[in-house]
Amino acid sequence: MNKKTKQTLYTILIFAAGIVLGILAGYIGIKASGGGTILRTIGEIGSGLALWAFLGTLIAYYSKNPKLAAFRVLLFYLGILVSYYICASLWAGVPPLKEIGKWLILAVVAALAGALIWFAKRKGWFGAFCAALPIGFLAAEGRFFYQTLKTDQIVTIIFAFVLFLLLPRQKGQRARAVPFMILIVLISIKFDVIAGLIQGLLKM
DSSP: OOHHHHHHHHHHHHHHHHHHHHHHHHHHHHHGGGSOHHHHHHHHHHHSSHHHHHHHHHHHHTSSSHHHHHHHHHHHHHHHHHHHHHHHHHHHOOOOHHHHHHHHHHHHHHHHHHHHHGGGGSSHHHHHHHHHHHHHHHHHHTTTHHHHOOHHHHHHHHHHHHHHHHSOOSTTHHHHHHHHHHHHHHHHHHHOHHHHHHHHHHHO
16 A cells, blocks of 8 residues: 555545544534433533544644645544534434534634644744644643543643643753743633634624
8 A cells, every 4th residue: 555545545534533523422412411420521521622622633743744734634623513413413403504604614723723733743943833732722721620620621631731742742842832832821811712713603
């Protein structure tokens, strides 16, 4: 199997993984409210952005180039959205097309972010900044874990720590990434950037 065939196969598998995860997310989202503690906890993790940001970051980082990173991230999220809303329409009624459109916009934004995150493997300050983007976002999202002790918050911090170990791999890159991470966390907390973006889409 040549390299091009392997890359195509990986891309197809990523899209298929998105479809499977979308089905699971739809099923758990519907069943979680009436389920046990474990199912509700899984539902809370799946309904947040942290899990999907973590997976999207890994897909982007391990892609061959930034264009492929953006394409794969977009395909992954499209797979999730398509299967999720098909399942939701079968189990809970057809959702408004306007709502689907908003999440499609967010998927495109995430794909562009994926292209940027790919550069996290590069040396220097720019690579450190790109690595800090998803880490800082996840750290900001899970910052209340020590107060709430909620599982989804703890898992979010674990995701941030794993990315901190994986993304800035070159010598000295973690040290360079730390100030950017702190800045991103502070900006996210001060201006509530992600929540503002999502709320803006939901109000469209």
